[in-house]
Amino acid sequence: MRAVAIALATLLGSSINAAAAQDASVVIETGDVDRFYRIYDAAGGHPRADTLQRDYLDQGSEGLQRLARLRNVTGQSIADAITKRPEMYVQARDCGDVLPRVRERLAVALGRLQQAYPQMRSAPITIAVGRGKPVGVGSRESGVQIGLEALCANPWMNPDVEDRFVRVAVHEYAHVQQVVAFSEAEGVTVLAAALEEGAAEFVTELTTGAVSYAYMAGLVSGREASIETAFAADMDKTELSDWLYNSTPDKPADLGYWVGYRIVKAYYQQADDKQQALADIFEMRDPKAFLARSGWRPGTALGQ
Template identity: 25%
Template sequence: MKAITGLVFAMLIHGVVLAQSHTISTEDITHFWEAYDELTSAKSKADSISIIQQKYIDRATGHFKTFIRIRKFTAEEYVTLLGKYPQFWKSVRPLTENIANRKDEIEAVLQKFKNELPAFEIPDVCFAIGCLRTGGTTGDKLILIGSEIAAADKYVVKDELTPWLKSVIGNTGDIVSMVAHEAVHTRQKGRNTDLLVSVMNEGIADFVTELVSELNINTHIHNYGKAHACEIRNEFSEVIRQKSNDLKPWLYNGNSAGNRIADLGYYVGYAIAELYYNKQSDKQKALEWLLDRSKYRRIYELSGYHERCN
């Protein structure tokens, strides 16, 4: 009996260890603001670059090193951005520092995904300060968050920012929403092979995030999309018929979107996913398909999104 009890106890302990095997790290945020505070001693731009390099980049955690490699952050770029947008950085600082106090919220949404998404494994999450180019991205079982974007709210100072940054900053739905969106990307399998798959990849991440957690990082994009739904649907469907693979009009086009909102592909992919999902009687199978990029062209066909909207 004692042996059985001991075995059960060991299994329970093992289960706890497994449940806590992922990490949520904010250490790099601390390093950034320590480096930032030391900039007051800099006597030249070269001094500033050296401080950011030594006190922030050289102290990068293992996951932040991955972020640096993927996004090619440099000390010189940080110094340039700190000089261009001083009031923004001052205003966003407390929001980024407060992320350390919100790990329970993040853990809760990750556990929700584990319970509701098929074969979802909770990834590590690394919060760092980026160069105002990315709110979030993913690596192998890893979520990387650009906290200066993800944590910003509508009250941060935006007067100094570019038009695209003004449209993004404060409109990404908070850090928990960003983690949720990127969590879906860690579960999607297959390659982004063309425009259609790339658009659906992003829009499906929005759709599944909202389906599971009721969160969305792109409410402003979806509001615009819904207001111009037929126009956008017909335009995108024609582009796909012409077999165009130009991402620029639809994704990652913050500085070249012209007179309409950037990154409309997020809305298009969401709309396709929603049409498809609502038509399926087997919701679990539909969800599994939405997480498989090799199914995206078939999902597009089944959704009916390619049919002309009047």
């Protein structure tokens, strides 16, 4: 892995339409991964908490610093995670071999996003090593941070590790574009949170060809209408745990992501002006009004 930040435009090969991403200036930073494994190797796979804090976190990229602040990543928490799950950090080193190809594919996907949404907000994508979670974080203020070891350790999301990296990164990058982060507000409703996450899933499909949660199609198959009917009954609730942020490796869930994706896709498909529709998705401020304009109902048929 190269410990440098690369502008997306420089990654485009001759077989890719450079016009689709010529203005994309997103930086993908992986230097923190290289620094972590230098420290890790020097300590025989058991670095001390103070060493991780001083030589890894305190010397880290701006993205790693943000991740540490947002999700309580400390030298001690990483050392504890290494002790508890040493195999996760061994696996992450091999998993990281896909990053050069991930860079190339992200260049294409985000180039497509910029073409579809010319006002795309640029923010860095940092891939670093943390404490086993989170898998990914994305926001308008903080850019995107991906936990290498966490994403590598969650094959249930998508068995193809390269696809997993690309699509999770694009999902989080979509959050950077959203004017309102509903999930961070007090008293957020199931509908608002589902539309926030569903919009990110739709944008991932629009730019990469598939959503980030690959398991979802099998999970909902044959139950689509009943799931959406139950969602419609719960969408004004402020207790999210039945619909969002409730997946585990043993029990994948997060069905609110899927319903939100379906509502957003319905809105986009019925729109004559696709560029304006995408702007409406990112600039959504009133979830109920957006839902009404989407034409979605439980069991609504959508095109591909």
